[in-house]
Amino acid sequence: MPRRTIAIAAALSVLALGSPLIVARANPPFVEYFNRGVERMNSGNYQGALSAYTKAIEINPQSAEAYNYRGDAKHELQDYQGAIADYTKAIKIKPKFAAAYLNRGISKARLKDYQGSISDFTIAIEIVPQNAYFYYNRGLSKGRSKDTLGAIADYTKAIEIDPQYANAYLNRGIDRETINDLKGACLDWKKAAGLGKENAAEWVKNQC
Secondary structure (H helix, E strand, O other): OOOOOHHHHOOOOOOOOOOOOOOOOOOHHHHHHHHHHHHHHHOOOHHHHHHHHHHHHHHOOOOHHHHHHHHHHHHHOOOHHHHHHHHHHHHHHOOOOHHHHHHHHHHHHHOOOHHHHHHHHHHHHHHOOOOHHHHHHHHHHHHHOOOHHHHHHHHHHHHHHOOOOHHHHHHHHHHHHHOOOHHHHHHHHHHHHHOOOHHHHHHHHHHO
């Protein structure tokens, strides 16, 4: 049976939705536009969020967070090159900005620049070593670039950090099936099914 890559394709997503509002400090107009951008992002108004973050950046062009979140809006609007440019600007302002590396990696993956995305995820991991989501996304890109064993290793690390990470079990099972480790794949799919992944339960029924 062919490898089921649909689960991997559906898993690439941006973290910053639900980003926190910031409180008024020295620059109330900046705060107003920034928070307006957050609210619009959370309501799915990505074009409106883009406009609000742009206004915030005009007021404070040294806000790494504003560039990062404007990148999220561009990503949601499928302007992946524009998103990458904003994440890059955020990183230039704030070199240890792990979320910006993560988000830039996700946008690069959307453009099928898997090696570039792996590089960004690796830097994010170096900054924040115990984040399961960082390893999971690097695993996705390694799988897409045909480094199946590397992908399995990253999913394993994600599971070590977060033992309830259903998608990590699901995708590790997919890659184990690819290397003809059906026993290992079935164990992973059973775990994913137990964590609520309905498609994994169907694969267990049909193949295990």
